[in-house]
Amino acid sequence: MSTPLVSVIVPSYNYADSLAVCLQAIADQTYPAIEVLVVDDRSTDDSVAVAEAQGVRVIALADNGGCGRARNVGVASTSGEILFFVDADVAMAPDAVAEAVAILQAEPGVGAVCGIEDPEPLLHDTAVARYRGLQYHHWSASGEGNVTFLFPAMCAIRRRVYQEVGPFNPALKQTEEVDYGYRLSRRHQLRLTSRVRGRHDHDHQLVPLLRKLFHRARLRIPLYARARRFATGFETASRAWGSLAAAAAVPAVVLPVLLGPLWSVVPVGLFAASVAADRPMYALAHRLRGVRFLAFFVAVHFLVNVTITAGVAVGTLQWLVSRPFRQLYDSTFPAEATV
Structure with a gap:
């Protein structure tokens, strides 16, 4: 089979602690044809310096607009046939890109492939991080297969599919992945698979985790009211x-x-x-x-x-x-x- 260029796009906002590990994991990928771009969403820490020290191309945005807008900027600034979004607090397994490309090449009906995170946290090994890692892993793994919920922490999308579905909604800062998964899965298969793996630097304090989950639940209501169904593959x-x-x-x-x-x-x-x-x-x-x-x-x-x-x-x-x-x-x- 051919070896299409994969554009690995890393949206980052104040993830200096994990960004070096994330970028090293990308450098260690077994897949040979990769270009890497970090889109810094107006970080106030040393994220830009960390990325530049790794020799990675960086686009630093003038203001903070959320992950969705950062991913859109990354797509417009790269040329790969396949887009691979990786969150800055995720370290992929060495074969993650190769496995995602293999699935997309073998199954033309699959428009995007999302990975499943290991239960062990990447950096902050607190009790709360261990809870979140295990809970998120189980909820994801139990929905393995075709889903309607996008998991953008590790996600490969055909560029033509992205162009057909359209960009992430820049107005959404916390539920852009639910919106995008709904839009994409109406046209193409969206595959969640354990063949694409990685470790995540999960929330390691309880109050920030609860605050995030509260707002994500609140912001899903207008979408589910219009769609008249929950997302498949995570919420049961x-x-x-x-x-x-x-x-x-x-x-x-x-x-x-x-x-x-x-x-x-x-x-x-x-x-x-x-x-x-x-x-x-x-x-x-x-x-x-x-x-x-x-x-x-x-x-x-x-x-x-x-x-x-x-x-x-x-x-x-x-x-x-x-x-x-x-x-x-x-x-x-x-x-x-x-x-």
Whole structure:
């Protein structure tokens, strides 16, 4: 088979700590035909200096516009037949690019290939990072196959497909990947595969992680209201019910106080239901990390479930009262937006 040029595009914002590891992993790729571009999204740390020290071409943007815009700039400034987006806090396995190209060459119907991150965090090995790495790995791996949810941390897209689907929406700074995955999967197969692997420098503090998950859940509401379906491959009905059960368990703790100790079965049952909704994930945490970590994992994921439900609730309220919020994804539905 031919060896098409692959443009590896790294959007970066204040990732100086991990950027050198990311770029070294790109340099270590077994695939021979690669050009690399870092698009710095107005970092305030030493990211530009780190990239330049690696001998990589850098485009430094004048203002911060988000990952979507940075990826668009990278596409316009490269020439590869295949675009490979890599987040600056990800270190790819040495064969990641080669595997993605092999899939695209073997399956013409596949428009894009996304990778699955290993459960071990890349740099910050805190308990929260270990939780997030394992949780994100399991949710991704359990959806392996054709999906509608773009995983842009490691993602190869045919340039002609990108040109057909159009650029990332620069107005979206936190949910551009959900929007793009929906747009792309309506026209082409979007493949999530463990053949493309890497390690991610996950969130290593609890409050920033919960804040991010809250806003991502909130900002998904206008898209899902228009699409009338969840994204395939990451969000499942059982996980949605698990989040609702966890959130319902919080107010239910007052029932034993108000109505008697027998009512304690309600919050306990709701908590058990939230765990049962994703039982394989907890089994994986126990198998890889043991009982003590499992207890921590259960507690953190309970908070995550409550946070996601709160984000959905706030997003739903915002959707009901705010017309601009309802129109956040109108460019994804141009015909409906016109009507």
